[in-house]
Amino acid sequence: MSGELSPIDKAKFAAAKRAAEYVEDGMKVGLGTGSTAAWLVKCLGEMVRDQGLRIKGVPTSTRTADLAREVGIEVISLDEARWLDLTIDGADEFDANLNLIKGGGGAHLQEKVVATASDQMVVITDASKQVETLGAFPLPVEVIPFGWQTTKTLVEETLIGMDVLGRTTSLRMNGDVPFITDEGNHILDLHLNRIGNARQLSLVLNQIPGIVENGLFIDICDAVVIGHGDGKVEVRDINEGTVEESKVDFLENDNLFSDIAD
Numbered sequence: 001m002s003g004e005l006s007p008i009d010k011a012k013f014a015a016a017k018r019a020a021e022y023v024e025d026g027m028k029v030g031l032g033t034g035s036t037a038a039w040l041v042k043c044l045g046e047m048v049r050d051q052g053l054r055i056k057g058v059p060t061s062t063r064t065a066d067l068a069r070e071v072g073i074e075v076i077s078l079d080e081a082r083w084l085d086l087t088i089d090g091a092d093e094f095d096a097n098l099n100l101i102k103g104g105g106g107a108h109l110q111e112k113v114v115a116t117a118s119d120q121m122v123v124i125t126d127a128s129k130q131v132e133t134l135g136a137f138p139l140p141v142e143v144i145p146f147g148w149q150t151t152k153t154l155v156e157e158t159l160i161g162m163d164v165l166g167r168t169t170s171l172r173m174n175g176d177v178p179f180i181t182d183e184g185n186h187i188l189d190l191h192l193n194r195i196g197n198a199r200q201l202s203l204v205l206n207q208i209p210g211i212v213e214n215g216l217f218i219d220i221c222d223a224v225v226i227g228h229g230d231g232k233v234e235v236r237d238i239n240e241g242t243v244e245e246s247k248v249d250f251l252e253n254d255n256l257f258s259d260i261a262d
């Protein structure tokens with residue numbers, strides 16, 4: 001079954017499988033959004049079913065909430081949890097300091113709230129998401145629908161003074177209509193190519209009225225788990241300053257693949 005997965009899916013699965021080892025009995029866990037996070041949710045569902053793992057999951061989107069319930073994870077809201085032991089989520093880009101761009105799936109607002117309310121955030125990813133400087137991936141910015149075109153103009157004017165290479169912005173669409181987030185907002189994608197000072201940009205963007213949250217995660221991520229198509233996994237922990245390597249055996253997980261593949 002695992003043979004039918006693309007190398008990139010195998011890499012995402014390997015990262016998710018390794019990251020699931022961070023989860024301990026009794027934990028309250030933030031569950032990210034996206035294709036890599038979906039593997040994690042499926043792995044945790046299997047641990048709940050087969051190993052009796054008891055966890056409470058706080059999903060970062062309705063998509064993830066639906067999947068978590070489907071695989072048997074108890075779902076609670078962030079308000080019920082208040083604070084989490086751990087959040088595991090994907091990313092669109094990460095740099096050497098484990099600063100991130102997130103929001104490719106349009107869920108970065110809830111993802112940032114949940115990750116910030118966690119003792120630890122672990123990012124799961126394939127190696128293609130690693131960059132020297134953030135910004136090749138368009139930066140998602142969640143804006144309220146009211147006056148979004150004015151907000152877009154203000155963002156473009158603000159970018160003139162910022163250390164970025166590109167300055168075009170686009171409203172994210174879902175077919176012919178604007179994309180709507182779980183919070184009922186729109187997303188502007190900022191095509192910046194290179195972000196010279198991500199910390200400054202994040203602070204400045206969030207000062208613009210109409211912007212709810214941008215997709216830069218600065219000093220939030222603690223560790224990144226990088227999966228590869230051959231099952232190799234690298235774990236970089238920014239606090240410990242450690243790098244560990246291990247390997248996920250796809251054959252050992254063949255049951256899980258046939259059980260959970262879409």
Ligand code: 5RP
Pocket residue numbers: 032033034035036037089090091092101102103104105106107108111
């Ligand atoms: C969703 C996100 C995702 O984590 C990010 O887009 C990565 O997704 P994928 O794992 O599918 O590559 O930020 O808002």
